[in-house]
Amino acid sequence: MTNTPQSKRAPRNRTLTLSDDDRRRLKPRLQTLDAPAKLDAIVNTTIHQDVFKALPLLPDACADLVFADPPYNLKQPFNSVNFNPDELQQYQEWLESWLALLQRIMKPGASIYICGDWRSSPAIYHAASKFFKVRNRITWEREKGRGAKANWKNSHEDVWFCTASNDYCFNVDAVKLKRRVIAPYKHDDGQPKDWNAGDDGNFRLTHPSNLWTDLSVPFWSMPENTDHPTQKPEKLLAKVILASSHPDDLVLDPFLGSGAASVVAKKLGRRYIGIEQNEEYCLLAERRLELVETDPTIQGYTGGVFWERNTLAQQQNQSSSKTR
Numbered sequence: 176m177t178n179t180p181q182s183k184r185a186p187r188n189r190t191l192t193l194s195d196d197d198r199r200r201l202k203p204r205l206q207t208l209d210a211p212a213k214l215d216a217i218v219n220t221t222i223h224q225d226v227f228k229a230l231p232l233l234p235d236a237c238a239d240l241v242f243a244d245p246p247y248n249l250k251q252p253f254n255s256v257n258f259n260p261d262e263l264q265q266y267q268e269w270l271e272s273w274l275a276l277l278q279r280i281m282k283p284g285a286s287i288y289i290c291g292d293w294r295s296s297p298a299i300y301h302a303a304s305k306f307f308k309v310r311n312r313i314t315w316e317r318e319k320g321r322g323a324k325a326n327w328k329n330s331h332e333d334v335w336f337c338t339a340s341n342d343y344c345f346n347v348d349a350v351k352l353k354r355r356v357i358a359p360y361k362h363d364d365g366q367p368k369d370w371n372a373g374d375d376g377n378f379r380l381t382h383p384s385n386l387w388t389d390l391s392v393p394f395w396s397m398p399e400n401t402d403h404p405t406q407k408p409e410k411l412l413a414k415v416i417l418a419s420s421h422p423d424d425l426v427l428d429p430f431l432g433s434g435a436a437s438v439v440a441k442k443l444g445r446r447y448i449g450i451e452q453n454e455e456y457c458l459l460a461e462r463r464l465e466l467v468e469t470d471p472t473i474q475g476y477t478g479g480v481f482w483e484r485n486t487l488a489q490q491q492n493q494s495s496s497k498t499r
């Protein structure tokens with residue numbers, strides 16, 4: 176990982192970085208398993224280990240929700256869009272090798288979300304179908320992305336929603352989207368039809384679809400931003416966790432990266448376990464978990480509501496969280 180020294184960053188750059196003191200202080204919190212683990216000993220921790228070594232040592236049927244954001248390309252684990260289509264079969268086999276290990280760890284009512292891009296998505300679908308009930312493919316719009324000279328710019332990613340059985344939780348009311356009403360229709364008596372008038376404008380709570388256009392990829396002025404190259408937005412995790420788990424449930428992330436899943440689980444009153452092979456990313460996750468104690472906010476999710484991107488209320492929330 177290449178860290179830009181803090182002194183070279185723009186003054187308003189809020190990217191979270193680690194000091195040597197942070198590393199020394201946080202390192203003892205990381206776990207490495209060498210024998211089957213009791214849940215009490217590993218809950219709310221970060222396991223610094225290869226996923227293939229850690230998963231067989233986790234207890235049976237402990238996870239209520241799995242969020243899996245694996246590398247999209249085995250050759251270059253990060254930030255690459257150069258997936259070789261000839262290797263899709265090999266990628267699928269690799270996915271199957273850890274999905275098989277996860278199956279034992281998930282409760283019968285558990286859900287699993289698996290991230291990918293347009294190239295890896297077919298392999299995810301086929302691999303996940305072997306172990307789980309595939310329920311949906313969520314596509315989310317990435318605002319960022321490099322333009323291509325001879326192709327369409329890639330500006331979306333997928334998250335596959337699967338469940339271990341037909342008996343699963345889905346809290347639809349917890350993930351409704353607050354959308355601005357373009358044509359505010361009124362009843363004959365002048366009352367709004369399915370929307371509310373407020374100081375910030377007219378808004379309606381809408382059912383969440385599988386097309387998510389309200390997310391911002393973490394960028395330098397956001398407090399959740401780190402130097403991890405493929406960090407997921409906390410708002411994305413909040414939707415997944417609120418829809419598919421209850422307070423106190425256990426959220427497991429086998430490819431934790433900078434810790435988004437554990438951090439949002441903690442912010443939303445869930446328990447968590449994260450597995451990550453890279454020590455620096457484990458420590459970043461631990462630092463973010465520490466900061467939850469003083470700032471449990473999630474950008475774009477306020478007052479129990481997900482706000483459409485760039486709505487006034489969301490902007491106010493962002494600017495007030497910047498000044499905290």
Ligand SMILES: C[S@@+](CC[C@H](N)C(=O)[O-])C[C@H]1O[C@@H](n2cnc3c(N)ncnc32)[C@H](O)[C@@H]1O
Binds near residue numbers: 245252429452
């Ligand atoms: C796509 S990133 C996850 C990003 C994460 N969702 C976040 O928001 O920061 C994938 C992560 O999996 C980790 N990883 C890759 N192979 C692994 C393995 N065999 N065992 C454990 N972690 C692994 C990488 O180090 C990387 O941080």
